[in-house]
Amino acid sequence: MPIVFWLTLGGLLAVFFTLAAYATLAERKISAYIQDRVGPNRVGPKGLLQPLADVLKLVFKEAFQPSSTYRLLQIAAPVLMVALAMGAVAILPLSPHLRLFDGSIGLLYLLGVLSMGVYGISLAGWATGSKYSLLGGLRSGAQMISYELALGLALLSVLLLTSFLLPDANPLAPQAIVEAQRQGWFVFLNPIGFLVYVVAAFAETNRAPFDLVEAEQELVGGYHTEYSAIRFGAFFVAEYMNMITASALIATFFWGGYLGPFESWVGVSGWPIVWQNVWGVSWLLLKTLFWAFVFIWVRWTLPRFRYDQLMRIGWKVLLPLGIANLATLAGILLLIS
Amino acid sequence: MLQAYVGPLILLSLGAGIGLLLVYAPTLLAPRRPLPQKMVPYESGMDPVGTTRQRFSVHYYKVAMLFTVFDVELALMYPWVIFFREDPSWALLLFISFTGVLAVGYVYLLRTGVFDWSRKEL
Numbered sequence: 500m501p502i503v504f505w506l507t508l509g510g511l512l513a514v515f516f517t518l519a520a521y522a523t524l525a526e527r528k529i530s531a532y533i534q535d536r537v538g539p540n541r542v543g544p545k546g547l548l549q550p551l552a553d554v555l556k557l558v559f560k561e562a563f564q565p566s567s568t569y570r571l572l573q574i575a576a577p578v579l580m581v582a583l584a585m586g587a588v589a590i591l592p593l594s595p596h597l598r599l600f601d602g603s604i605g606l607l608y609l610l611g612v613l614s615m616g617v618y619g620i621s622l623a624g625w626a627t628g629s630k631y632s633l634l635g636g637l638r639s640g641a642q643m644i645s646y647e648l649a650l651g652l653a654l655l656s657v658l659l660l661t662s663f664l665l666p667d668a669n670p671l672a673p674q675a676i677v678e679a680q681r682q683g684w685f686v687f688l689n690p691i692g693f694l695v696y697v698v699a700a701f702a703e704t705n706r707a708p709f710d711l712v713e714a715e716q717e718l719v720g721g722y723h724t725e726y727s728a729i730r731f732g733a734f735f736v737a738e739y740m741n742m743i744t745a746s747a748l749i750a751t752f753f754w755g756g757y758l759g760p761f762e763s764w765v766g767v768s769g770w771p772i773v774w775q776n777v778w779g780v781s782w783l784l785l786k787t788l789f790w791a792f793v794f795i796w797v798r799w800t801l802p803r804f805r806y807d808q809l810m811r812i813g814w815k816v817l818l819p820l821g822i823a824n825l826a827t828l829a830g831i832l833l834l835i836s
Numbered sequence: 837m838l839q840a841y842v843g844p845l846i847l848l849s850l851g852a853g854i855g856l857l858l859v860y861a862p863t864l865l866a867p868r869r870p871l872p873q874k875m876v877p878y879e880s881g882m883d884p885v886g887t888t889r890q891r892f893s894v895h896y897y898k899v900a901m902l903f904t905v906f907d908v909e910l911a912l913m914y915p916w917v918i919f920f921r922e923d924p925s926w927a928l929l930l931f932i933s934f935t936g937v938l939a940v941g942y943v944y945l946l947r948t949g950v951f952d953w954s955r956k957e958l
Contacts, residue, residue, distance in 0.1 A: 500839070500842060504842075504843070508843065508846065508847075512847075512850075558861050558862070558865055558866070559865055559866055560862065560866055561862065561866045561867050561868060561869065562862035562863075562866060563868075563870060563874055563875065564875075565875050565876060565877045565878075566875040566876070567877050567887075567888065574859050577855055577858065577859055578852055578855030578856055578859055579855070580855070581851045581852070581854055581855035581858070582848050582849075582851035582852040582855055583848075583851070584851060585847045585848065585850060585851030585854070586844055586847050586848040586851060588847065589843050589844035589847045589848075590844070599843030599844070599847070600840065600841075600843045600844055601839075601840040601843075603840075607914075608844060625889075627877065628877050628887075628888045628889065629877035629878055629879070629888060630877070630879060630884075630888050631878065631879075632877075633888050633889075633892075637892060637896055640896070640900075641896050641899045641900070644899065644900065644903040644907075645899060645903065647903070647907070648903065648906050648907065648910060651907070651910040652910065655910070655913055655914070655917060658914070658917045659917050659920060662917055662918060662920065662921050663920070663921060666921050670917065670918070671914075719878065719880070724878055725877060725878060728862045728866060729858050729859075729861050729862055730858070730859055730862065732858060733855055733858040733859060736858070806953055807952065807953035810899075810951060810952075810953045811951060811952070811953075814902075814951040815946070815951055818906070819942075822935055822938075825913075825931075826928075826931060826932065826935065829920065829924070829927070829928050829931060830928060832920075832924065833924045833925055833928050836924055
């Protein structure tokens with residue numbers, strides 16, 4: 500592999516880990532300010548070393564497994580979650596010249612990785628033999644597969660636009676999706692698809708208002724009730740990695756990815772490649788941070804749905820809306836061509 | 837060709853490695869003091885009633901089955917998207933007739949109440 504590939508990989512990993520670690524701190528800080536508190540501020544300047552302290556504390560705590568546990572399965576679940584959380588980030592195109600995954604099946608790979616996430620959570624729920632865990636795992640399984648349909652439909656509308664705007668490109672490559680947005684970000688061309696995608700992304704990452712999986716008031720900790728120490732920490736890390744990935748994916752599919760506003764007016768394509776890369780990566784990072792903030796903001800602002808409401812939204816609203824949006828989009832594109 | 841998959845493969849295996857490291861860290865670093873009380877699954881401080889792994893609501897199975905049906909339908913639409921740019925009007929006609937058939941089934945499901953989860957409808 501060329502040296503650029505390894506540099507990209509290293510840079511992506513460094514940024515991704517930092518973001519995931521500090522997303523935990525950001526969540527606590529932002530929730531604190533929303534609730535008119537200060538949040539963690541003891542470890543390091545302004546509490547900046549808090550994630551490190553959390554990890555150190557968790558590593559040295561006892562990790563016990565209840566006697567009713569299938570030990571191997573219980574251990575496999577967090578490993579699977581972390582692996583999948585990291586695998587999904589591979590398809591992000593970072594700039595016009597930087598990407599890790601050049602394959603033609605980018606989106607299919609992404610969908611595969613995202614749907615595998617159900618296994619991690621249902622396995623964790625099933626393996627420990629606690630009733631709260633089992634209920635959390637079941638709910639999560641039903642919720643994730645329901646919203647996966649809406650997610651798939653929203654992605655189809657993105658593919659449709661891409662293949663129409665760039666007739667020569669392979670629309671399944673994430674790079675093509677971003678390049679197609681040079682003619683207009685998809686959030687403007689496809690606003691309904693964007694809404695469906697965002698709602699489904701919140702549900703897929705099990706974040707509020709769709710965090711029924713771990714609704715504290717009814718299920719204690721949900722699927723990770725019986726996990727302790729850093730094994731619980733692994734789920735925690737995976738959750739925040741998923742949140743960062745989901746933010747980056749929203750940015751890539753609908754907010755122009757690495758494209759800045761007024762790209763052609765600024766004349767970026769005439770710059771040296773290094774500066775083009777810096778420009779692209781900065782915009783992607785900025786958009787990802789913004790969406791990560793929205794994820795946290797929503798969690799501390801909106802109340803949680805009831806389970807029947809959740810299923811109703813998934814099957815009776817998002818699914819028909821996604822199909823109708825696809826049909827409308829196809830009709831409009833037909834009229835234009 | 838296969839070179840394209842090196843990136844995702846590295847990330848996936850690195851993730852699995854980190855996961856294993858996290859999961860086995862307590863075995864090496866943490867104390868182990870098993871007590872009979874600690875080994876009982878948590879049930880809000882009570883002794884657990886019955887076993888956990890028994891029958892649960894059939895509703896979950898129904899949702900899983902419906903998901904399979906609709907996911908296959910989604911999988912059929914990916915080639916359709918590629919086909920759309922070759923012959924848009926024919927493709928749109930195909931889409932409408934396909935979702936028309938699907939809609940009949942969907943309305944049937946709506947009427948049977950599979951999507952309703954509130955207590956009184958179950």
